[in-house]
Amino acid sequence: MRRGSEGAKPTRLRRLAIVPALNEAGSIESVIREIRAEDLDFEVLVVDDGSSDATAALAEAAGAQVMRLPFNLGIGGAVQTGLQYAREHDFGIAVQIDADGQHDPSQLPQLLAPLVAEEADVVVGSRFLGERNYKAPLVRRIGIRVFAAIVSAVVGQPLTDTSSSFRAFGRRAIAYFARDYPHGFVESVEATVIAARCGLRLKEVPVVMRQRVMGQSSLTLPLSIYYSIKVLVAVFVGIFRRNAYELED
């Protein structure tokens, strides 16, 4: 470890960039390089979710902290591992950035602003706020909007994009999600409901996402349908659920 928790600058919250990665050898180096180039004082943690390619080795060579999960946990488990690291090492801010290069690190300042101003505990980069250039198949865009509408109704706050994985977490959110975070795929919708119901303050900021550097979305149509049903059931049950833990301050 490059910096122990006792060596933290007292004036500024320590910042962790969590990059969950599954077989992203083609893009992981440039993602790490770009995060560093922003010079926002981020420590980069790559959580390798059971890759069979050189993702972990390349990430280490590029100067990131790397945690290799012993087998694939799914995106939710990987992100939570990063949040547990953040909690254990006393990071005040954690952001989640995709390893495929679709999230542009130059937009990190916008994402961080509400956390720094202490207006929110979870900040989500929305593809549907402000300048819209999100190019995805119509069905996917509609799916994202439908989920956003349902979740907005459930949490009682207008939200435009609950499927975005470009997110920032403040200290309270890190502490809560380190213990209770949905596992599996498309976890961000459930995470939004959990966050709102346990009293974390949510805020969306507009972001522009890039086309993927490598590869296609991993979702096929039958899988999309399966995950959609699973998430809908989870959101519905979530309405009737009590919080697993109390929020810590």
Add this chain to the structure above:
Amino acid sequence: MTLRVSIFAAIAAAILLVTVFELMRSRRLQERYALLWLLTGLVVLVLAVWRGLLGRAADITGIAYPPSALFVLASFFITLVLLHYSTVISKLSEQNTILAQRLALLEGRLREAENESEH
């Protein structure tokens, strides 16, 4: 088919659905393991209430007594659930092996590091 059978099957399906919901709500059952149970409960509930559909399904499959068709269908879904669990158990035991191996390697490295720091 007598009305009594329909009512009984509908109540049984409803109890299953409520139980699965309560297990999910209290976090004792994860969504991904609940979906097949929910599907089972819904199919039985629909066929118990919609008796015409059950009659047609029994006709098509050559089952003379429609309530038997309900029974056959329920058995089919339970078989599916069990098969699903077999795959889940296989995956868990595989992951358990990997965890034990990684733990052994980690303990070995820790002992090595401790021995080195002693000398």
